[in-house]
Amino acid sequence: MGDQDDGGGGGGLTMNNLLSEVQNTLDKFKLEDDGPVNADYYSPYANLEKAAVLQEARCFHDPAAVRENPRKCCTVIAQLLHLTNTGQYLNSAEATDVFFGVTKLFMSDDASLRRMVYLFIKEVAETCNPDDVIIVTSSLTKDMTCDVDLYRANALRVLARIVDAAMLGAIERYVKQAVVDSSGQVSSAALVSATHLFEKNAESAAIVKRWISETTEATISPNEMVQFHAMQLLYQIKKSDRLGMQKLVTQFSQRNTLKSPLALVLLVRYTAKLLTDEVVEGRMTGNSFQNGSTFARSGYAFLEASLRHKSEMVVYEAAKAICALPNIEPQELTSAVNVLQQFLSSTKPTLRFASVKTISQVAASHPRLVSKCNEDLEALIADANRSIATLAITTLLKTGSENSIDRLLKQISVFLSEIPDEYKITIVRSLQRLCLTYPAKHRVLVGFLSNFLREEGGFDFKRSIVNSIVSLIKQVPETTESSLLHLCEFIEDCEFTMLSTQILHLLGELGPGTQAPARYIRFIYNRVILENSAVRAAAVAALSKFAARCPSLRTSIMTLLRRSLDDEDDETRDRASVAVSVLKDAMEEFPYVPPEEDAETEEEPKPDVPSAGDPAAFVLLQGLPMSFDRLDRSIRAYVKAPTAMESAEPLTFSALPIVEEHEEPESTTTDEIGGDAALLAAVAGEKEEKKEVVDPAAVVYAIPELASLGRVFRSSTPTALSEEETEYVVRCVKHIMPEHIILQFLIQNTVEDQRLVNCTVAVEGDSECFEVAGDVAAESIKYGETANAFTVITRNPDAALAPCNFECVLRFGVVQVDPKSGEDESDPFDEEYPLEELEISTSDFMAKVSVPDFRQAWEQVGNANEVLEKFALQFKKQDDAVAAVIDFLGMQPCDGTGHIKAGEGGKKPHMLHLSGVFVGGTNVLARAQVAASGDASGVLLKIAVRSDDPNVSRMVADCIR
Amino acid sequence: MAAASSFPPLLPKVDAILVLDGDGNRLAGKYYGDFMKVATSSSSAESATADATNAVQSVEQLRSSFERQLQQKIGGIAARPDAAEVVTVLGKTAVFCGGRSPSQGGGQQQQRGGPGDVRVVHIGPPGESELVLAHLVEGMYEALSQLMGGATDRNMILDNLELVFLLIDEHCDGGIILETDGHKLASSVLLRDGHESRMGEGGMDGMGHHSQQQQQGGGGGPSMGGGGMGMGIGGIGGDMTIAQALIQARNQIISNLSQGG
Structure with missing residues (x-):
């Protein structure tokens, strides 16, 4: 095979032939299988071989054969087309060869043959060399100007495929004429060709634009398809001209000349697009289209009027367009929804499908509006078309009221058993959403979902159920216990390793926190006895978590874990032995005293149930404070700092450099921090970084x-x-x-005939806490180069940080150089160049570092050093204020609070969670509430800052300006 | 907003037109634009050793895998010629006419005018209106059954593939809808649009040829249908001539008037 590939073009050909040979042989076998059916007659297209057809195609070169037997030529062309249709493509050489043969067929006057020739040229136009294809242009142009409509229409369409802009210019006259031709067929062909040409390239588009008056004329053609095609092309030409489009749409919607339903569908779409643009681009002043601008009013009126058109296609299009308009008011939707509701009981499946689909979209935003359709939707559950039934159910799940859920579930359970998995998954997702809407119904819904866990179904279906249940546990905590038990039952008989391990992990996380952790042990231990190695390992890990979290269970779990010590699987055995040895130590150190049992098992993670300092809890529950990837990066950064390797201090998590998130370059932290802050610092160090960045501090270390x-x-x-x-x-x-x-100045010289020498930046500021200590000059900067100069500022650690502005002046020597040779032409003379002011603010001392669990971290820091402040900010919008607060503090927004969710803007106060590490390694957390003040003149900000150091808290709170 | 994604394309286009037999084999079909040309993630692994041949092969693989998924969904559904059915496949909307559900007996096929097992499927982008697609597919199916003399079964289609190719071409040009009316489509395919002088012969030739095929393939029933069809089309052809003559006359008058003014 490899040899053949190396053979280049020739090899490819052989390969191709080989493949088609194989294909043919296969086809033959297939045909022989159902021989009896085909025995009676011979189809010219059955059992085709490419080589044979190509051989046949040689008859195109024989003028006599072409003249006398055009039928045969037709058949051969059709056979060629059939070949490409069944995947036996012609390669470029073959296509060109046949193509030249086909061009000879223009000699024949036979209409059917000519028609096939057109078809073939279009088909191969893409595969052949464009230069070859050009040769048919003259024949086609001749056909285009003849008096047979069919020839003209088809020749036009073929021409449009092969001409370039220059040639189009030459035949422009004919095409323009054809656009307004009395024959609908010719006119349509010209318009469609023009639409294709418009998309082809800019030059052709420029030519097509000149046909605008002809196109406009074509819109009043009595032929419906011509109207439609003319509307299409008009839109193409005018689409970038907003006002022109608006005028066009208004004209057509008022004049009422368009008879073609398809053309009206287009008009509805254009209207909807323009109305949407009005809103999106902020030109809508009023809240409703009815009291908006002139165009908004007339456009909306047209959509409304189209709801009463006699063609269902137009009515549906208008209803759909109205439903999709942004910021539409519920009362404006009513008439559209009414129309759609009527369609629900149509006899046409497409109409039912389309209207359910649109209603389902409306239901997402206006469930109440749609609830009146519930009855019709329920009828559709029995629809023969399963797509319609599924859509109906998912819509019902969105609109259904709390008390109709039970009835609905009953209907679904019948339905679910008889549809393919793909539809089931859609329904599972809707059930999950429903449960979020009505958390009170969680028992019924989770029970319903877990019923289906036990039924037949593929992996994807089961996984979607498990995922739904898991995410419900997170969002509706009340479901935890019942869900866990359902999942336990599921893994008793689960054939998918991945799902089993996932569930076991979940059990280990959540099980110990429940009312009666002991009841899960049996389920988990069953896995250890019965399952494959991956599941056993997961089960052992889950067991050890139970033991670590619940000292009361340790003795019994120890017995179970010991049995896995001689497991045949390495991983399982290792996990078991780690757990056993750690637990043994812990049980010796903190023997379990069994007093009031219920008091200990109800709290959250951390050293709650286990005593403080319990080694088992630490080892088994704590986990690595940062990902391996992060650890790797931090250690690399640590090693880069020159003094680090000589430091006598032990390497701890807290001593590792902090790597900031976002595009913020890597930075490093100091190396003190007491032992008890280890946890906090470690937590602070845990964050993700997406791309590799060069340490910007490397230039500093290099000096x-x-x-x-x-x-x-x-x-x-x-x-x-x-x-x-x-x-x-x-x-x-x-x-x-x-x-x-250290201020690093990146200086770039953009003067061609100068070389800068001995560049420094003089920095001057009046502040108690900063003092300029020295600088390092950039020695020489040639034209186009960038070099670094450094200025060192010492900070008085006793003085409070306050923002400070520094005046900066670039001082340097200029040497004139010859731009060509680069040689110096003068001695250096001193120059000064004023720069803009440089600000050092408190936020510069803050590293953006997020915490994984803000609430927990916030509680942990406590309010001892909390600083509370209130500010009135001069921002028009909440969004801007939030962005500004983040910028002022230089901290990392947590839990996705950095942006106001779309749709909530301006209504509710926004709560912003921020975290960071201040210079010196102090962790800082801040909660800021941003609320629009009543009179819309500004934004009110309430901010609370917590850290271990009251001075730091104060400094951070003062960052707001 | 969420609405933006569901907007229909402003230039309605068809992604593919397929003529499938009862088992989902493609008898004829045309894919337009980039649809099913760009290798999706699922197939990228297969085309790891991509040379020119393989690229072509993988497009074919993509298409046949798409058609398999399509067939899975439409396999059990029979759609009336005047009420297309709809499913979604890989995010695309597929609207189709024809086909026989497994429950229907084979005898039905022989019935004159009864639906054959072939399905005409139009694939459109997800935002496209199902009704527009249905309008198209119903038009094309009508034309197809006219051309096939009412018997749209696999053998009939295979014997007259030439007509099917022409039909698709008359119906849709590069993804843009060209003509939807079943009668007009059938007439254009048979080269009868009023210019009977030269075209008529070709058309008659074609029809005769196909009627013969029908007799061989489907027994006596369809051939009657074929004959009837020929008449029908002839009649329509006449109507169109008159209609066109009137239009021409009117245009003539209009142009005369405008010149005079």
Whole structure:
């Protein structure tokens, strides 16, 4: 095989032939199988071989054969088409060969043959070399100008496929004429061809645009299809011209000249599009289309009027368009929903399907409006078309009221057993959503779902049920116990390893926190006895979690775990032995005293039930504070800092550098922090980073004088200190260290005949806590290059941080150079160049670091060092205020609170959760409530900041300006 | 908003037109645009050793796997010629006419005018109106059964593939709907649009040829249908000539008037 591939084109050909040979042989066998059926007659298309057909196609070159037997030529062309249709494609050489043969067929006057020739040219136009195809242009142009409509129409359509813009210019006259031709067929062909040409390339589109008056004329053609095609092309031409489109749509909707339902469907779509644009692009002033701009009013009126059209296609289109309009008011929807409701009982399946689909979309946003259709929807559950039935059920699940659920479930359970898995999955998802709407019904719904766990079904179906139940546990905590028991029963008889392990893990997480953890042990231990190795390992892990969390169960679980010590699977055995040995130590250290039993088993994670410092709880429940990936990265960053390797301090999680999220470059943290803060720091260190970034602090470490100052805590993103287009472009990166700030200036020389030498940036500010300590100059910067200059600022750690502005001046020597040779032409002379001010704010000292569980972390820090503040901010919109608060504090938004959810804007106060690590390693958490003030003049902000250090809390709260 | 995604395309296009037999084999069909050309994730593994041949093969694989999934959904459903059925396959809307549900006996096929087992399927993008697609598919199915003399079964179609190719071409050009009226479609395919001078012969030739085929393939019944059909089309052809003559006359008058003014 490899040899053949190396053979290049020839090899490919052989391969191709080989494949088709095999294909043919297969086909033959197939045919022989059902021989009796085909024995009576011979179909010219059965059992075709490409080589044979190609051989036949040679007759195209024989003028006599073409003249006398056009029928045969037709058949051969059809056979060729059939070949490509059944996957036996012609390769480029074959296609070109046949193509030349086909061009000879233009000699014949036979109409059927000509028709087939057109068809064939269109078919191969894509495979052949465009230069070859061009040769038929003259024949086609001749046909296009003849007096037979069918020839003209078809020749036009073929031409449109093969001409380029230049040729189109040459035949433009004919096409334009054809657009307004009296024959509908010709006119349609011209319009459709123009639509294709418009999409083909910009040059052709420019030509087509010139036909606008002809196209407009075609819209009043008595032929319905011509109207439709003309509308299509008009839209193409005018689509970027909003006002032109609006005028067009208004004209047509008022003049009422369009008779073709298809053309009206188009008009409805264009109207809907324009109305939507009005809203999306913010030109709608009123709340309702009826009191909007002139166009909004007339457009909406047209849609409404179309609801009463006699063609169902138009009516549906209008109803659908109205339902999809953004910000539509419920009362404006009523008439559309009424129409759709009538369609629900139509005899046409497509009509039922389309209206259920649209109603289901409306139900997502306006369930009450749709609830009046419930009766019709219920009737559709028995629909013969399962797609319709499924849609009806999912819609009912959206609109159904709480007390109709039971009845609905009964209907579904009959239905579910007889439909394919794919539909079942859709229904499972709707059930999950329903349960979120009516949490009180969780018992019934979860019970219903778990019933289906026990029935027949494929992996995807089962998984979708398990996932639904699991996510319900998270969102509706009341379902936990009943769901867990259902899942336990499911794994008793579950053939899918993946689902079993997933459920066992879940049991280990949630089981110990329930009222009676002991009841799950039996289910889990059964897995250890009965299952394959992966499930056994998961079961052992789950058991050890129970033991760690519930000291009361330890003795009995120990007995069970010991039995796995000689398991044949390595992983299972390892997990068991770790658990056994740790538990043994823990039981010796903190022997279990069995007093009031119920008091201990109801709380949340951490050292609750187990005593504080319990080694088993720590080892088995705590987990690694950061992912392996993160650990790897942090250690690399740690090693990069020059002094780290000489440090005598032991390497702990807390000593590892902090890596910030987002595009924020890596930064490093200090290495003190007491032992008891280990947990917090570790938690703080746990975050994700998507892409590899270069440590921006590396440039600092590369300079020995700066490296000796210690590890960089974090580095800011570059801020520009000059305009983008000036002679000297300067940007600044702030590297924050515990007691220093290193300002790295990236200086770019954009003057062609200059070389800059000895560049420094003089920094001057009046602040008690900052003092300029020294600088490192960039020695030489050639044209187009960028070099670094550094300025070191020391921070007085006793003074409180306050934002401070620094005046910056670029000082440098200029050497004139010859731009061509690059040689110096003068001695350096000193220059100064003023830069913009540089600000060092408190937020520069904050590393953006998220916490996995904000609420828990917040509780843990406690309110001892809490600072509460209230501000009135001058922002028009809540969104802007939220973004600004994040920016002021330089902290990481948690739990997705960084953005206001769409649709909630302006109504409710927004709660923002922020976390970060302040220089020196202090963890800071903040909760900010952003609310629109009553008089719409601004935004009210309430902020609470917690940390271990009251000074830090205060400084952070003061960041708001 | 959620609404935006459900907007129908402003330029209605068909992604594919398929003529499938009762077992879901493609008898004729046309895929337009990029649909089923771009390898989706599922097939990318197979086409790892992609050379030119394999690329072609994988397009074919994609298509046949799509058709298999389609067949799974439509297999059991029979749609009346005037009321298309609808399913969704891989996010696409598939609307079809024809087909026989397994419960129906084979005898039905022989009935004159009764539906054959062949299905005409139109595949459209997800936002496309099902009713528009249904309008198209019903038009094409009507034309097809006219052309086949009412017997749209597998053998009949295979014997007259040429007509089916032409029908698809007259019905839809590069994904854009060209003509939906069943009668007009059938007439154009048979090259009868009023210019009977030269075209008529070709058309008659074609018809005769097919009637013969019918006699061989489907027994006596369909051939009667075929004859009837020929008459029907002839009649329509005449109507169209008059209608067109009137239109021409009117246009003539209009143009004369406009020149005069």
